[in-house]
Amino acid sequence: MTVTTTAAGTANVSAATANAAASAAATAEATGPQSLTMAKALNTAMADAMRADSSVLVFGEDVGMLGGVFRITDGLMAEFGEQRCFDTPLAESGIVGMAVGMAINGMRPVIEMQFDAFAYPAFEQIVSHVAKMHNRTKGKLKMPMVIRVPYAGGIGGVEHHCDSSESYYAHTAGLKVYTPATVADGYRMLREAIDSDDPVMFMEPKKLYWSKDQVDLGALRAEHDAGTSTEGRAAVARPGTDATLIAYGPSVPTALAAAAAAAEEGRSLEVIDVRTLVPFDDETVCASVRKTGRAVVIAEAHGFASVSSEIVARVQERAFHYLAAPILRVTGFDVPFPSPKLEHYYLPSVDRILDAVDDLQWED
Amino acid sequence: MTIHADHSAPETAVEDQAADVRTKFGISVEDYMLPARHQIQMVNPDGTLRPHDEQGTEPGHEYPTPSDAELMAAYEQLVVGRRVNDQNSALVRQGRMAVYPSSHGQEACQVAAAMCLSEGDWLFPTYRDAVAVMTRGVDPVEVMTIFRGDWHGGxxxxxxxxxxxxxxxxxxxxxxxxxxxxxxxxxENTVVMAMCGDGATSEGDFHEALNFAAVFHLPVIFFVQNNKYAISVPLSHQSVAPSLAHKAVGYGMAGERVDGNDLVALLAVMDRAVKLAREGSGPLLIEAHTYRMQAHTNADDATRYRPDSEVAEWQAKDPLTRMKSYLADKGLLDDAASNRIAEHAEAVATQLREGLGEEVPVQPLDLFKYVFAKPTPQLKEQSDMLAGELAREESAK
Incomplete structure (x- = not known):
């Protein structure tokens, strides 16, 4: 495949985005473990995918010159030209609907919804077409597209900027829903989502964008090239023996902090990072609960009719006789996501998780 | 694959277009984008050709008459389309089809929308556009199985x-x-025909699609069949714009109105639109004035919201009888040709009836087969469950 990046295509790219492209190239060349943010890992995943396949396109609101409001697409326009990374008119249904047509016609669009709650205008396109096209056409039309959604709270965001909208998508048959919680998974899972012939709602915990970790990009690339998959594979983020904390996305670090605190009190908690909500890894989650006999599910989203309630239902259906206590949940309250000064009352906290763990009927 | 097209900056695009329009048509860009003062109409309802100066054309809005061969080929599709529409309505009444949104009365639009395209072009139809899909060459039985209830697409x-x-x-x-x-x-030099109805112009996606197509300067023809009703709601409740074609100028594209029951005018306008789009004009909006002669579907009762007199008025403007007498007067359509075309229509109808009459057993496990390209363990479990139920049913027989 040939990609012709014309001079005209890059002519009015700003110095800032050009610098970002240079820095991306530097990241690309680095070998061995390096300190990387999740933002950079996601950015590198897109750049690598665009280098590997000229049908991969990135578009959305402010993703071009600006590099995205969270800078996740920084440098992509400079490196790949305005044909492959571009800004669209401000219209989410238009972005998703156009991506559907592009997917029909041989492209692999990776599109950005600027914030969780701003994706709602695209809901009809997502639910009625993105999710159903493959089934409706008996696989004649595939929908190899990724809809990236920065989601959830913890950043002091104003109204409409902090929704946990994953349950809407997980409830929709035909969508896969990924949500990374670590820097390495940011790279791994986004590459896999872009490779996937199924549409993937890629839920990015925005409070983790600037979290850092030591990762070896060379190793991650080799893993990708070897076809290693994380879809439907939950990770044991911390092994333990007394109870299982089941978390995903933004709640994984909170669960890990709770497990660390519990360890100081002599209680060994296992933390499972679900990673892909659809498909769900019943096996790994249930194996852990069978081992520990106790579980708490943690999620920022409202608990009612949510991914967290689905997890509780699935685990008790499969591991009922192993349970020493009912499975409990620590979730957001069933209220609209609160204003910045109130959000810490709403979000699952270490204390609330530890309280739930204490309530797992240890005395019986 | 080579990607090399360029998104020109919008300001440049508008300037270029203005200059282009001045050079090409000698008019302002606004006069080019606004529809002509009257709808384009070439043949009267009685089949007589309108004098050229009464066809609604103006500088920048001029349309070459389609060739005799094109007119005859289109007429044949028109007759086939009408036969299929009416047979399908009958099949619904007999309970052999679940539903059929008929385009009876709108067949000229259906035929023109498909015939103006070349092989590599694309057509995006609505649920009422089965005749356009057939005219494009899709197997009629495959088109109609969706209405028999086999699967959501055939x-x-x-x-x-x-x-x-x-x-x-x-x-x-x-x-x-x-x-x-x-x-x-x-x-690639692909033109895309995007079909919708008058009610659809109220939807947000109409706005977003026209705007995206204009901003990215794409060869899309938005073809609105204004059949006057969105189920029961008349056009006056959808829009008070001077016409739907006038919406084009707001997006920076050209709009035109055409008599949607005049196949000659439709072909002329659509052929030119495809040509312009292929040459790089960007998107165009065409509004065809037509009428949905029958109810929305068999579940609808059109007598509740429109008078018989109105239906009768449109009956007199029927696209089929108009085209038939026009072609006969022109000496293109004699009895032999008429008979041959009628036989063709009958053959398609028979093929369709027999095809739809065949009992194709449904495959229950297909429910799970196509949800994802890469299946999930959960769907495998559910598929196994249904397979178990089916096996038990089978062994109980």
């Missing part, structure tokens, strides 16, 4: 470059934009 969209007949109003216009955009990025 044909391979890639075989003839025809999107699945779309039910959620107007959403398909954006898919048309995406197909055109992808083709443009690869440097």
């Amino acid at each position: 044909y391979d969209p890639k075989e003839h470059n025809v999107g699945i007949q779309c039910t959620p109003l107007t959403t398909q216009l954006l898919h048309a934009v995406g197909v055109a955009h992808a083709a443009k990025l690869r440097g």
